[in-house]
Amino acid sequence: MAKYFGTDGIRGRVGLELTTSLAFKVGQSIKDVLKADTLVIGCDTRESSYDFMYSVASGAQSLGINVILAGVVPTPVIQYYSEVKKIYGVMITASHNPYHDNGIKVFKYGTKLSEEEELAVEYFVDNRGEFDVISVGKVITSDEPLNIYKEIYKDLNLKKSNYVVAIDSAHGANSVIAKEMLSGYVKELHQIGANPDGVNINNGVGSTHLESIISLVKEKNADFGFSYDGDGDRFLLVDNDGDIIDGDKIIYIIASYLKSQNKLNKDTVVLTKMSNLGIIKAFNDLGIKVVKTDVGDKHVLAQIKEFDYSIGGENSGHIILFDHLSTGDGLFVSMYILKVLEETNKTLKELISPINMYPQKMENIKAYNKDIVNDQRITDLVTKTQALWSDDGKVLVRASGTEPLIRVTLSYKDEKELDKVMSEFISLFKTLKEE
Structure with a gap:
């Protein structure tokens, strides 16, 4: 049984379960256990995130790893850069948790660590003593991870639309990039949750507090709204009436579109055991097979990778479009929804009308x-x-x-x-x- 790692990395209360000393040792383990030479690190907007970022960086640097600090970026930026450059990555975030929690996500070439690797890191943290410093790695700050990540949006071939869109960035990691990327493709963009102060992340905003985006959609008479979580790797959707469209329904919208374009590999989607029985029936009616995994996007990704499926995710809003990215990405998937709406010329209600959700x-x-x-x-x-x-x-x-x-x-x-x-x-x- 893992002591520190959960379904989404290490997570806990700052100063209690999660300390800078632990973060330093995790940084060292990336060299000693995982044998890395280069590490990229990003963080969200919590007041503790920079402390943990520097602690991981110091631990890694002390054993000779060269460290790239990306600063405040969404988790998908670190995961994608880790994959493209074939290096290790660390994201400092507690996702949708309140500010007094934080976490450490570790990626190996864009993929979360295996259970065996997690246990090896934990053993190192608890059992290894002091080290002699033989060589010290370099630490640089760079925008390259973010700039390389932005290139993937060219794959969407989006055109300017007439939609009025509301977004909620949860005072989190995608507060700046969400506005930057969406502004060029919609008629009007209205944003909340974009003024992080270190303690307001996920506080009454974001994908766990949908009342905020619902209010904004109604206030601005928007066509729909996107609500992201604190580190930007998931999102939920509301339509013009403020009705919630969860991750399962988002997957249904995109998978239906892909099938109509003969781009849904093996006519299969990957969901988790949390998925509603009604959504599974709707997929079956479309001739789309559903594979169910344990909860956790790493389980979804493992199934997608093994069988080369096109799409999978969780009803919480972690959605992986594997033909483009091997990670859940709230911003990218929300912009893919723009693509589907434009090309089908249908409303959100029309796209999900075949679904009859079970209580x-x-x-x-x-x-x-x-x-x-x-x-x-x-x-x-x-x-x-x-x-x-x-x-x-x-x-x-x-x-x-x-x-x-x-x-x-x-x-x-x-x-x-x-x-x-x-x-x-x-x-x-x-x-x-x-x-």
Whole structure:
């Protein structure tokens, strides 16, 4: 079992689970364990992010790694540059978490580390002592990672549209680039969440607080709105009425378009076990096969890579367009939506009209001891419910890999029955926490 790494790198509360000392050792491990010679590092807009960026850089430099500091950039910039240059990358971010959390994502040639590599890094962090400095690497600040990343947008062949678009950058890492890239392709652009101060990242804005983009869309009479998370690797969409279009529906829009263009490789999409049963039925009706993975974009990417699929992602908004990028990228995918809308000449409502979503609810239960998810009483309730609901329902209970939470996701055709069972799970978890 990993001690520091979760589903999306290392993440924790600043000064508690995540310290600059830990970050320094992670930087050293990139040389000692992963054998890197060059490292690119970026960060989001949290007040602690530069401290952690410099700590990782110092650790790496102390063992001879040459370090490129990209500053504040979205995660996809670091991941893409790591892939193109065949080097290691580190992104300092806690994604959609509040500012008092932070994290370290490590990439090897554009891909997250394997479980074996993560465990090797953790062993190094906990067991290696002091080092003699034999050679010291160079540290430079460079815009090259961002400039190379911008080149991928030429693949879209976008033309100027007449859309009025609202965006919410969560006071995060894509606050500047989102405005820069979108402004040239829409009639009007209205932006919120673009004034980071170190502590306001994800605070009432971004893809976990969609009420902000919904209000902006209605206020500006926009055609639709894009809401990004703190590090810019995911986004969610709202239409002109403020109705939410989640990651599953976004994948449906793009996959349907790709299939119509004979560009959907193997007529298959990759989703996670969190995906709604209604979306799976809609894909099947289109003749599109669905492959389901465990939660986490690294699992989605692994499946896409192994079988060379075109698209996959999570309903949270991590979406990978593998023909263009091997990473989830909120800005790139949102601009791909512009392309689909322009070329199909359809509204968002028309594009998702074939989907009949099943009632689905998720509860986040605070739990610092996440082992209670394996209690026999929980597993018995999961087994009993899934057997009762059969193919008409879904039961998923899992510990979050990024926060001290147990996530209970239920989907069933009968909403009253769904609510009843959800209450049973919440009550049982409350009992277990009090024991």
